[in-house]
Each structure stands twice: as C-alpha cells, then as structure tokens.
Amino acid sequence: MFKEKRFELIIEYVNKNGYATNESISKELSIPFTTLRRDLNELHNQNYLIKVHGGAKTLKEKSILEANFSEKISDNIDQKKIIAEKALLCIKPNESVFLDAGSTTYFLAKIIKKDLNNRIYTNSILHAQVLANNGIEDINILPGRLKLKTNAIVGVETINSLKKYYFDVAFIGINAIDSDYNFYTTDEDEAEIKKIVVKNSHLAFALADKSKLNSRSFVKCGDKSQLAVIDEEV
Structure with a gap:
C-alpha cells in the first residue's frame, strides 16, 4: 500500500473513532507495526493527528470543559x-x-x-x-x-x-x-x-x-x- 493511501486511511480511522490504539489501527487497516509507528510519527509532526502512548487521537475540534x-x-x-x-x-x-x-x-x-x-x-x-x-x-x-x-x-x-x-x-x-x-x-x-x-x-x-x-x-x-x-x- 502506498504511503499516501495509508495516511488517508489512518486519518479517517482515527477521526472516526476519536482515539485508536496501535493494535486496532494495525489490525483494521492491515498495516505492520513498524510501518505504523513511522506513519504516526510523520502524521503527528505534520499536525494531522496527535500521537499518544499506545495509539493516536483526533485533531478534530472538540469542546473543552473546565477541569480541577x-x-x-x-x-x-x-x-x-x-x-x-x-x-x-x-x-x-x-x-x-x-x-x-x-x-x-x-x-x-x-x-x-x-x-x-x-x-x-x-x-x-x-x-x-x-x-x-x-x-x-x-x-x-x-x-x-x-x-x-x-x-x-x-x-x-x-x-x-x-x-x-x-x-x-x-x-x-x-x-x-x-x-x-x-x-x-x-x-x-x-x-x-x-x-x-x-x-x-x-x-x-x-x-x-x-x-x-x-x-x-x-x-x-x-x-x-x-x-x-x-x-x-x-
């Protein structure tokens, strides 16, 4: 699968779910872990999503409530x-x-x-x-x-x-x-x-x-x- 297509699928999947684990992304999109880690790093650096420990979360605008x-x-x-x-x-x-x-x-x-x-x-x-x-x-x-x-x-x-x-x-x-x-x-x-x-x-x-x-x-x-x-x- 070409990188551009992987990026498109990853962004769509993460945005749809709000948050997705590395395991779920890899399984659902058939992307090997080593490739996925590189892709998530690149997508994070380009501000398409937020890479977090164990997965990724959407950059779609969200409503923030006040925490203590x-x-x-x-x-x-x-x-x-x-x-x-x-x-x-x-x-x-x-x-x-x-x-x-x-x-x-x-x-x-x-x-x-x-x-x-x-x-x-x-x-x-x-x-x-x-x-x-x-x-x-x-x-x-x-x-x-x-x-x-x-x-x-x-x-x-x-x-x-x-x-x-x-x-x-x-x-x-x-x-x-x-x-x-x-x-x-x-x-x-x-x-x-x-x-x-x-x-x-x-x-x-x-x-x-x-x-x-x-x-x-x-x-x-x-x-x-x-x-x-x-x-x-x-």
Whole structure:
C-alpha cells in the first residue's frame, strides 16, 4: 500500500473513532507495526493527528470543559515545563509581569528567580506563594473572589483593579485554541480578566501545549493578532 493511501486511511480511522490504539489501527487497516509507528510519527509532526502512548487521537475540534486545577497540574507535565522554560526567556530584568492563574503558568512561577528583580502581578494565591518561595519580593495579588476549581481570583474587584495597570509582559493561561488560532477559556469572568490584561500589556503570550489545539471552549478571550503562542515545540 502506498504511503499516501495509508495516511488517508489512518486519518479517517482515527477521526472516526476519536482515539485508536496501535493494535486496532494495525489490525483494521492491515498495516505492520513498524510501518505504523513511522506513519504516526510523520502524521503527528505534520499536525494531522496527535500521537499518544499506545495509539493516536483526533485533531478534530472538540469542546473543552473546565477541569480541577489539581487534575490539570498533573497533565502533560513535561510539555508544561518546556513551555515555562521558553516563557522565562521572554522576561527581562526589572520588567512588570502579569502571571495568569493556570497550571502552565504555575510551572513558570516556579522558575522565576529573584535576580530578575521583576514586579509581578497575579490572580493566583498559589502562584504568589511559589514566587515568595523563590525569594521574589515584589509580588502583587489582585483582589476579588477565589474560584476554587481553577485557583483563580476573579470578579468585579479583580477587573476594576486590572484596568489601572500596564504590564511589560503577560503570560495567559488558555483552555483551547481553534483551527484559526482563536483562544478560549471556560469562564466569562476569567475571559474578561484575560482580555483586559492582553489589552494592557506591551507583550502578551498564550501558554498552551499542543493538546489544546483544534478545540474550543465556552468563551473566546483573544486571537492570534493579540497573543503569541508559546508551546512545547523546539
């Protein structure tokens, strides 16, 4: 079977099922394992599907629901650490920084060091604690209501407080990115906070691993004209 035909069949099969194991793909499409592994690697690199341990899953746009912070922080840890290291390179000494609540921004908070002498604002008590443990002295926690599920501070007080600040650089947590690179979150309050921060920042980055691609959630909070994506791609 020609490679192009195999690719077509694999993509169709994975999209139809949402997720498929290597065993099921090999059996149903009569593709040897060694050939299948090479094909899946190539299809993943070309962004036709997502290769995962033991199989592959579709890149068709899906609806993302909000998970608990404790669940998100244990997902895709290696990817989030890579993203955090790349994001750190975007922070210059003495800059004002906004650090959004979220699991990927949490890993960034863990590696920001005192010697950068940044003034850091955040809507996450957890991030503030991590920054304090790093010896950061200028930490500013926004007022508002604590949303326990995402560990984010939200609400009218948060929004009103943000309107008076301007940040050199901001790092925004994102739940989903569609095929046109529109960015989404699951909550209207959090979306409003992200929009204001992006508007009031010289540079704004969306921190998102590639599992967030080709998906949508409830509320759009930005697009590719406003935010640059930092992912785990080398």
